[in-house]
Amino acid sequence: MPESYEVLIVGGGFGGLYCARQFCHLPAEAGRRLRVTLVDKRNFHLFQPLLYQVATGALSPANIAAPLRSILSRCRKVRTLLGEVTELRLREFNGHRGSVLLADGEELAWDALVLSPGVTHQYFGHPEWEALAPGLKTVEDATAMRHRILYAFEAAEREQDPARVRQWLNFVIVGAGPTGVELAGAIAEIAHDTLRHDFRHINPEDARIILIEGQDRVLPTYPAPLSAKAAQTLRRLGVELQCSSMVTAVEEGQVRAAQGDQEVLIPTHNVLWAAGVQASPLGQTLKAASGCTLDRAGRVLVEPDCSVPGFPSVYVIGDLANYSHQIFKGQTEAKPLPGVAQVAMQMGKYVAGRIVATAAGGESPDAQMPFRYLHLGSMATIGRGAAICDMGPVRLWGLLGWLVWLFIHLLYIVQFENRLLVLLQWAWNYLTRGRSARLITGEAEAQEL
Amino acid sequence: MPESYEVLIVGGGFGGLYCARQFCHLPAEAGRRLRVTLVDKRNFHLFQPLLYQVATGALSPANIAAPLRSILSRCRKVRTLLGEVTELRLREFNGHRGSVLLADGEELAWDALVLSPGVTHQYFGHPEWEALAPGLKTVEDATAMRHRILYAFEAAEREQDPARVRQWLNFVIVGAGPTGVELAGAIAEIAHDTLRHDFRHINPEDARIILIEGQDRVLPTYPAPLSAKAAQTLRRLGVELQCSSMVTAVEEGQVRAAQGDQEVLIPTHNVLWAAGVQASPLGQTLKAASGCTLDRAGRVLVEPDCSVPGFPSVYVIGDLANYSHQIFKGQTEAKPLPGVAQVAMQMGKYVAGRIVATAAGGESPDAQMPFRYLHLGSMATIGRGAAICDMGPVRLWGLLGWLVWLFIHLLYIVQFENRLLVLLQWAWNYLTRGRSARLITGEAEAQEL
Numbered sequence: 001m002p003e004s005y006e007v008l009i010v011g012g013g014f015g016g017l018y019c020a021r022q023f024c025h026l027p028a029e030a031g032r033r034l035r036v037t038l039v040d041k042r043n044f045h046l047f048q049p050l051l052y053q054v055a056t057g058a059l060s061p062a063n064i065a066a067p068l069r070s071i072l073s074r075c076r077k078v079r080t081l082l083g084e085v086t087e088l089r090l091r092e093f094n095g096h097r098g099s100v101l102l103a104d105g106e107e108l109a110w111d112a113l114v115l116s117p118g119v120t121h122q123y124f125g126h127p128e129w130e131a132l133a134p135g136l137k138t139v140e141d142a143t144a145m146r147h148r149i150l151y152a153f154e155a156a157e158r159e160q161d162p163a164r165v166r167q168w169l170n171f172v173i174v175g176a177g178p179t180g181v182e183l184a185g186a187i188a189e190i191a192h193d194t195l196r197h198d199f200r201h202i203n204p205e206d207a208r209i210i211l212i213e214g215q216d217r218v219l220p221t222y223p224a225p226l227s228a229k230a231a232q233t234l235r236r237l238g239v240e241l242q243c244s245s246m247v248t249a250v251e252e253g254q255v256r257a258a259q260g261d262q263e264v265l266i267p268t269h270n271v272l273w274a275a276g277v278q279a280s281p282l283g284q285t286l287k288a289a290s291g292c293t294l295d296r297a298g299r300v301l302v303e304p305d306c307s308v309p310g311f312p313s314v315y316v317i318g319d320l321a322n323y324s325h326q327i328f329k330g331q332t333e334a335k336p337l338p339g340v341a342q343v344a345m346q347m348g349k350y351v352a353g354r355i356v357a358t359a360a361g362g363e364s365p366d367a368q369m370p371f372r373y374l375h376l377g378s379m380a381t382i383g384r385g386a387a388i389c390d391m392g393p394v395r396l397w398g399l400l401g402w403l404v405w406l407f408i409h410l411l412y413i414v415q416f417e418n419r420l421l422v423l424l425q426w427a428w429n430y431l432t433r434g435r436s437a438r439l440i441t442g443e444a445e446a447q448e449l
Numbered sequence: 450m451p452e453s454y455e456v457l458i459v460g461g462g463f464g465g466l467y468c469a470r471q472f473c474h475l476p477a478e479a480g481r482r483l484r485v486t487l488v489d490k491r492n493f494h495l496f497q498p499l500l501y502q503v504a505t506g507a508l509s510p511a512n513i514a515a516p517l518r519s520i521l522s523r524c525r526k527v528r529t530l531l532g533e534v535t536e537l538r539l540r541e542f543n544g545h546r547g548s549v550l551l552a553d554g555e556e557l558a559w560d561a562l563v564l565s566p567g568v569t570h571q572y573f574g575h576p577e578w579e580a581l582a583p584g585l586k587t588v589e590d591a592t593a594m595r596h597r598i599l600y601a602f603e604a605a606e607r608e609q610d611p612a613r614v615r616q617w618l619n620f621v622i623v624g625a626g627p628t629g630v631e632l633a634g635a636i637a638e639i640a641h642d643t644l645r646h647d648f649r650h651i652n653p654e655d656a657r658i659i660l661i662e663g664q665d666r667v668l669p670t671y672p673a674p675l676s677a678k679a680a681q682t683l684r685r686l687g688v689e690l691q692c693s694s695m696v697t698a699v700e701e702g703q704v705r706a707a708q709g710d711q712e713v714l715i716p717t718h719n720v721l722w723a724a725g726v727q728a729s730p731l732g733q734t735l736k737a738a739s740g741c742t743l744d745r746a747g748r749v750l751v752e753p754d755c756s757v758p759g760f761p762s763v764y765v766i767g768d769l770a771n772y773s774h775q776i777f778k779g780q781t782e783a784k785p786l787p788g789v790a791q792v793a794m795q796m797g798k799y800v801a802g803r804i805v806a807t808a809a810g811g812e813s814p815d816a817q818m819p820f821r822y823l824h825l826g827s828m829a830t831i832g833r834g835a836a837i838c839d840m841g842p843v844r845l846w847g848l849l850g851w852l853v854w855l856f857i858h859l860l861y862i863v864q865f866e867n868r869l870l871v872l873l874q875w876a877w878n879y880l881t882r883g884r885s886a887r888l889i890t891g892e893a894e895a896q897e898l
Contacts, residue, residue, distance in 0.1 A: 043603060043889045060509035062886035069647035079649040082603035139890050154492060154531040198518035200528040418885065424873065436867060437511035440492045441588050
């Protein structure tokens with residue numbers, strides 16, 4: 001048995017980061033043998049719940065991202081590496097239990113492996129839609145989406161033909177989960193408030209914002225009364241809701257959607273994707289190495305302690321994990337935990353505790369407890385001064401919901417400086433209805449001007 | 450003669466924007482016939498003097514950029530268009546004096562044309578160096594350079610071979626004008642302060658920052674005593690100065706420089722270009738259309754009123770103009786005005802005045818005055834609490850210089866909100882020695898991890 005006990009965490013999102021931070025303040029005895037490495041292909045932790053605010057020009061990427069090194073700077077036990085994991089080896093390596101291979105060929109040993117790589121979008125079997133309907137998972141996605149949204153108004157201003165102006169001023173958002181609702185509300189505010197005085201030829205208020213949802217209401221995972229409140233607020237903001245409606249084709253300049261027997265054709269250049277997610281390809285890699293089972297979305301079915309069946313020291317947490325061992329009040333069977341930040345954070349902390357206990361040799365009673373998700377609530381913002389919060393018995397909406405949403409989000413933004421800057425920017429945006437980060441940057445796909 | 454008098458301004462930098470703003474508050478009588486259009490291929494005005502702070506992770510792009518539409522939102526007389534000018538037509542069009550063609554084929558008429566397209570870098574006849582030695586003119590340049598700088602430390606942390614670690618930790622900045630000096634100072638601070646605790650394998654303080662300058666001192670356009678102060682501060686920050694030294698080759702993994710007879714070989718992956726500038730290709734387009742003369746850097750030799758010889762209603766302002774009609778105290782002959790923001794701003798305002806007078810029909814005495822540049826001073830910052838200011842008889846350096854630098858720069862940042870955010874970010878960075886915008890984003894060229 002080698003002197004050190006190597007913990008390797010893959011991914012610096014909510015799951016990986018909160019797991020890594022648990023190792024910072026261990027008592028000397030418990031932590032002596034432990035060596036922790038956090039590997040991510042990006043150098044920063046991204047606060048994804050606010051990514052839509054970058055996409056809509058309210059915040060800058062740096063406001064919601066913090067360098068992983070800087071977050072873990074004082075935590076001498078954890079080392080951070082920039083690198084992409086390409087292969088998982090579950091057999092012994094250099095006296096340790098396994099290893100991973102990075103893209104540049106380096107091999108890193110581990111005694112405990114924590115996989116927390118997150119998700120990407122999926123297009124219901126139509127990968128060709130991606131080029132026309134960008135999703136929102138990375139900083140680059142957000143600046144590309146910002147480019148799309150702002151460019152559409154510029155292009156409309158230049159266009160003479162009314163039919164083509166329409167195409168530029170119609171915005172179709174696919175999927176009315178929290179991201180879709182937040183995007184629709186923000187774009188409505190851009191069109192009706194932020195840009196109101198900025199154009200000479202078009203009137204930005206002519207923009208149509210259409211939110212398409214397959215199920216029969218917006219925010220289908222929320223209680224029905226909150227969905228109704230959200231729908232009401234969206235309508236007030238000028239968003240058109242098309243529920244029970246499925247997108248059947250995304251084409252150059254138009255979208256087709258089926259509503260029952262009826263086909264709707266919407267002329268538009270602006271399709272924003274907020275519908276499906278697909279687990280990281282690392283799930284496939286793990287399946288090949290361990291023989292584990294993946295669900296339809298590509299997530300790994302994990303044991304009650306978040307480990308991979310047959311590999312007690314390999315853990316999968318966050319959005320890549322399908323954890324179906326917990327039956328909530330009012331449910332008759334266990335459903336997979338949702339892909340939200342709270343689940344990932346709690347899994348990260350739990351798994352860190354298990355690893356510490358295992359490394360210490362004894363199986364403490366704590367370490368035998370299965371993971372239990374404590375649902376603190378879920379919330380989605382709709383627009384200026386309007387959000388809904390579902391916190392079990394307590395349901396909030398409107399301004400009060402928004403204030404709670406604001407407080408909670410500020411609380412979880414990782415660095416104090418970012419917290420301050422975001423608060424200031426929000427206050428400013430709220431007072432002026434402005435959005436200063438309205439930059440069209442980067443190379444555009446299919447840019448015509 | 451058509452009813453309206455069309456003014457077309459190409460470029461929304463300091464020259465074009467300050468020109469456009471002059472038309473916002475005209476007396477009704479003077480402005481009645483005037484219609485002003487500002488065309489830029491970007492949708493924002495960029496405060497270029499602070500671009501190096503984006504490149505070094507101290508600020509976000511949106512902090513130093515403001516949407517042109519939003520700046521000119523209340524100015525009903527000016528319309529803003531996103532578009533790229535590809536052709537200049539100096540003959541009559543639709544009853545107006547001329548027109549320009551945009552990339553998408555649209556033709557815009559003008560009675561007065563103001564060209565203010567700015568500059569790009571040049572590599573002394575070695576365009577192949579560009580891929581290895583990025584320059585700093587656009588927002589994308591800045592995020593790419595930030596990527597380079599931060600990635601170098603990450604790559605060094607991953608590298609085992611000491612010689613290759615060296616290559617990643619050597620930073621070569623070519624050109625010791627204001628941009629080069631500012632970059633060198635900022636990178637020294639990143640290595641010695643910001644990242645000090647962030648790495649486990651390398652010590653960021655081992656980074657060598659080498660500033661190469663062809664002339665015999667840094668900031669060669671400044672008075673010699675200020676150059677000496679700057680050199681002293683740079684050395685204190687740990688920057689190595691190689692003056693009277695010419696870069697002879699930029700190759701993969703190394704740079705060659707000639708110092709007299711001696712050739713110096715510096716192993717490095719990080720070459721940042723802050724040396725030559727080249728006028729916008731629009732200069733060539735104008736030459737083809739008007740037969741005007743270009744200088745070696747591609748700038749247009751303009752008349753004392755900034756117009757193009759033979760075309761009294763076509764003006765060239767800002768960095769594209771070679772204005773050599775003004776002899777300063779202590780000089781015996783007229784030298785071209787420097788390519789700084791102040792010159793562009795003053796030219797923009799002057800030209801707007803001329804256009805208003807011409808459109809009014811009468812040649813007012815004011816309008817016959819040639820352009821006169823009022824030199825308010827020049828300044829460059831070197832690091833935390835250190836800058837030099839040359840304001841004619843008054844020369845400042847150190848903390849006092851820095852405070853003046855800070856004040857002036859905040860003053861000229863276009864929007865109040867940005868001013869506030871930049872001030873807050875600076876205060877934070879100053880107190881914590883931090884740089885929160887340390888994101889490695891976008892696709893990397895030749896990324897290995």
